[in-house]
Amino acid sequence: MRRGLxxxxxxxxxxxxxxxxxxxxxxxxxxxxxxxxxxxxxVFGRAPSIPAEGSRVRxxxxxSAIIRxxxxxxxxxxxxxxxxxxxPRRPWYSDPSLGxxxxxxxKASRSSSGTGGKSAAASDEARFALFLGREAYHIxxxxxxxxxxxxxxxxxxxxxxxxxxxxxxELAAGALTEDASFGTILAWVGEREGLDYWALRLTPAPPKxxxxxxxxxxxxxxxxxxxxxxxxxxxxxxxxSTTTAGRSPLREVGDGxxxxxxxxxxxxxxxxxxxxxxxxxxxxxxxxxxxxxxxRSRRCTNEECRASVYPxxxxxxxxxxxSPCGRYALLGRKxxxxxxxxxxxxxxxxxxxxxxxxxxxxxxEESGVDVDPSSVEFVASQPWPFPRxxxxxxxxxAEEEGTGGSEGNSALPEINxxxxxxxxxxxxxxxxVSAKLQVCEGSTALTYKPTEEEAEFHVPGKASLARLxxxxxxxxx
Numbered sequence: 001m002r003r004g005l006x007x008x009x010x011x012x013x014x015x016x017x018x019x020x021x022x023x024x025x026x027x028x029x030x031x032x033x034x035x036x037x038x039x040x041x042x043v044f045g046r047a048p049s050i051p052a053e054g055s056r057v058r059x060x061x062x063x064s065a066i067i068r069x070x071x072x073x074x075x076x077x078x079x080x081x082x083x084x085x086x087x088p089r090r091p092w093y094s095d096p097s098l099g100x101x102x103x104x105x106x107k108a109s110r111s112s113s114g115t116g117g118k119s120a121a122a123s124d125e126a127r128f129a130l131f132l133g134r135e136a137y138h139i140x141x142x143x144x145x146x147x148x149x150x151x152x153x154x155x156x157x158x159x160x161x162x163x164x165x166x167x168x169x170e171l172a173a174g175a176l177t178e179d180a181s182f183g184t185i186l187a188w189v190g191e192r193e194g195l196d197y198w199a200l201r202l203t204p205a206p207p208k209x210x211x212x213x214x215x216x217x218x219x220x221x222x223x224x225x226x227x228x229x230x231x232x233x234x235x236x237x238x239x240x241s242t243t244t245a246g247r248s249p250l251r252e253v254g255d256g257x258x259x260x261x262x263x264x265x266x267x268x269x270x271x272x273x274x275x276x277x278x279x280x281x282x283x284x285x286x287x288x289x290x291x292x293x294x295x296r297s298r299r300c301t302n303e304e305c306r307a308s309v310y311p312x313x314x315x316x317x318x319x320x321x322x323s324p325c326g327r328y329a330l331l332g333r334k335x336x337x338x339x340x341x342x343x344x345x346x347x348x349x350x351x352x353x354x355x356x357x358x359x360x361x362x363x364x365e366e367s368g369v370d371v372d373p374s375s376v377e378f379v380a381s382q383p384w385p386f387p388r389x390x391x392x393x394x395x396x397x398a399e400e401e402g403t404g405g406s407e408g409n410s411a412l413p414e415i416n417x418x419x420x421x422x423x424x425x426x427x428x429x430x431x432x433v434s435a436k437l438q439v440c441e442g443s444t445a446l447t448y449k450p451t452e453e454e455a456e457f458h459v460p461g462k463a464s465l466a467r468l469x470x471x472x473x474x475x476x477x
Contacts, residue, residue, distance in 0.1 A: 091382035091393075092254065092463040095264035099191035105294040120294070121186060121198050122176045127157040129189070129269045130166075130224075131201040132217060134277075136266060138253055139228060140246035153256040155266060156224070156245060157197065162231075166223045167202075175200055187272040187295025189265055199269030199295070201276070221245050251386050252445040255461035263463070264383075271385025272296070275311040278387070282307055312388060317358040318346035319394040320469040321371055323412050323427060329473060330367060330398065331459075332417065332425035338448045339455040342428070344466040346391065359394050367425045368416030370399040379472065382465040391465045395473070433459070434474050442467070 108120040120126065130137045139154040164172040174182035183203035190197055204217060224245035246253075250270045257263045272295060279298050282289055287302035289309065300307045321330040321344075331342040347362030349355055356376045363371045375397040382391045398413045417425040440451070442458040450458060460466050 090260060091380050091465050091468055092260060093263050093267035093383050093385075095192075095261045097192060097261065098189075098197075098264050098268070101191075102188060102294055102296055105188045105196065106296070109294045120188070120196055122160060123196070124160065125194060126160050126196050126198055128160075128163050128198050128200050129155065129157060129266055130163075131199065131269070131273055132220070132247060133201070133204045134249055134274075135247045136250045136253075136270065137221075137224060137245050137247050140244055141242050153246065153248075153253040155257065155259075155262040156228070157265075158227075162227050163200075165227060166220060185273055185276045185291065185295070187269070187276065187291065189268045189272065192261065192265070197265050197269070199273050201273045221247065251463075252447055254463035255443050255445065257463075267383055267385050271383070271388055272311065274385060274387035279309050283309070314389045315349045315355065316346055316384075316389050316391055317349060317355045317362060317394060318344055318391045318465055318469070319359045319363065319371075319376070319396050320344045320466075320473055321359075321363050321367075321369065321396050321398055322473065323398055324400040326397070326476075327430050328412060328427040329430070329433065329470065330363070330369060330415075330425065331428050332366060333423050335423040337423075337446070338443075338450050340450050340458050341442070341448075341460065342424075342426070342457060343460050343464070344469055345425075346466075348389075355392050356394070359396055363396070363398075366417060366422055368418075369413045370401065371396045372399050379469060380465065382468075384465075393465045393469050395469065428457075430474065432457075433470065437470075437474070 105120040137156045139156050158166065160172075160176075163175075166172075167175070171182060171184075175184040175186055185199075185201040187199045188196065189199050202220075221244075225243070228243050228245055250266055254263060254267075257266070276291060276295070276298065279289060281287065282300035282302065282305060284307050285300065285302050285305045287300050287305060289298040289300050291297070292299045292308070297308055297310045299309075322328060323330075330345065332345055333342050345363055345366050347358060347366070349358040350361075353361065356373065359376050360371045360373055363369055375395075377395050379393040379395055381393060383389075384391045401411070401413055412427050415425050415427065436453075436457050437459065440454045440458040441461065442454065443461040444463045445461075459470055
C-alpha cells in the first residue's frame with residue numbers, strides 16, 4: 001500500500017493515553033483501485049486578464065499590523081517573498097543559525113538528574129515554547145474574527161520566571177527537572193544568540209463538573225495574557241490592551257509568523273513533542289519509556305530491555321512538474337482542503353527507491369502524467385514536522401506526449417487522475433498563476449477561510465515549500 005500525499009502527510013502515530021486523538025486518515029487506495037477510478041481533466045488555460053504591473057497585493061483582513069514592527073516586516077520580506085517576480089529564498093521552518101549541538105545541555109541534564117542540581121532548562125538563559133496538547137501558545141491581537149488561520153501571530157517564548165508565574169512553582173519546578181509524574185514533556189530545541197530554547201508540553205486538564213478558575217486551561221490563558229500585557233506595556237510593537245495569548249496547532253498559524261528563525265524554533269519544538277507523544281511505550285517489550293538526553297530521545301524503563309529510540313524522519317518528495325514547453329504547471333488539490341487551494345504534487349519515498357524515482361512514481365499515480373526521469377532536479381528541502389516529515393523539493397518536466405496543445409506549444413500530456421485520492425488535478429498556465437498570486441495570499445492552514453477570489457484558485461502560503469517551488473517557476477518568465 002503506498003503512502004502518497006499532496007504536499008503534506010496527514011498520518012500520525014498512535015497517541016499516548018494522555019493525548020487528544022487525531023482524526024483517522026482517509027483509506028489508502030490500492031493499485032487495482034487506481035486503475036479503475038481515473039478521471040480526465042481538461043487544460044486550465046490562460047487567464048483572461050492580467051493585473052497591471054505594480055498592482056497592490058491584497059492584505060488579509062485577518063492580519064494585524066499592530067503585531068508587527070517595521071524591523072520584523074523587513075526581515076520577513078528578506079527571508080521569503082510571497083509574490084511572483086522575486087527569487088525565493090530559504091524555506092520556512094528552517095534556520096541554519098539555530099545551534100543543534102546538544103552536548104552541553106545533555107551533560108548538564110545528566111549532572112543534575114537525581115542530585116537536585118541545576119539543569120540547563122532552569123537557567124536564566126532558557127526560553128520556553130509552551131504547548132497544551134498539540135496546540136502551541138502564541139501572541140495575537142484581539143479582533144472580531146475568532147478564526148486564527150492565516151492571521152498574523154508572534155511566538156510566545158517565556159522566561160523561567162514567567163513560566164513559574166504562569167504554571168505555579170510546583171508544576172514549573174517539576175517540569176524543569178524533567179519529572180514525568182507531572183505529566184509534562186520537556187525537550188531542548190536549540191541555541192540561538194546565547195539563549196537555549198525548550199519545548200514544554202502540558203497535559204490538557206480533564207473535564208470538570210465545577211470549573212476551577214485558577215487551574216483550568218482557560219485560567220492558564222488568562223495568566224499568560226496578563227504576563228504579555230505587562231511585557232508589552234510601552235512597546236510600539238503591541239497594544240497592551242488587546243494583546244492576548246492564543247492557542248492553535250502550529251500549522252494553522254505558521255503563515256502568520258514574521259520570522260523564519262522563530263518558525264524554525266516552533267517547528268522543531270512541534271516535531272520533538274510529537275515524537276514523545278507517539279513513543280510513550282517501547283516497541284520491543286511494551287514497557288513505558290521516559291525522555292533522555294534533554295528530551296532528544298527516549299529510553300525503555302524495563303531494566304531487561306532499556307532500548308533507546310530517537311526521532312524518525314519520513315522523507316517525502318514534493319515536485320513542481322511543468323509541461324514540456326515549461327509554460328504550464330501541474331497542480332492538484334485534496335478534497336479536505338479549503339476551497340480553491342491547489343498545490344504541487346508530493347509523496348513519501350518507498351522502500352528501495354530514490355527520491356528522484358519517487359517524483360516519477362508519485363506524479364504518475366496522482367495525475368496519470370509521465371515525468372521525464374532525466375529532468376528531475378533538486379531545488380530545496382524543508383522540515384515539515386506535522387508530524388515528522390522532511391520535504392525534499394524538485395523540479396521536473398512531463399514527457400512530450402498526449403493531446404490538447406495550445407498556442408503552438410508542444411501537446412500537453414493528458415491528465416488521468418485517481419478520484420479516490422485526488423479531488424482535482426489540472427495544468428495551469430504561468431500567466432494565470434502569476435495573476436492570481438497578485439491578489440490571493442493563500443495559506444497552509446487547513447481551517448483557512450478563502451476569500452471569493454481565493455475560492456477559485458490560490459496556492460499554499462509562505463510556510464510551504466510548494467509556494468517556493470511555484471515562485472521559482474514564476475520568476476523565470
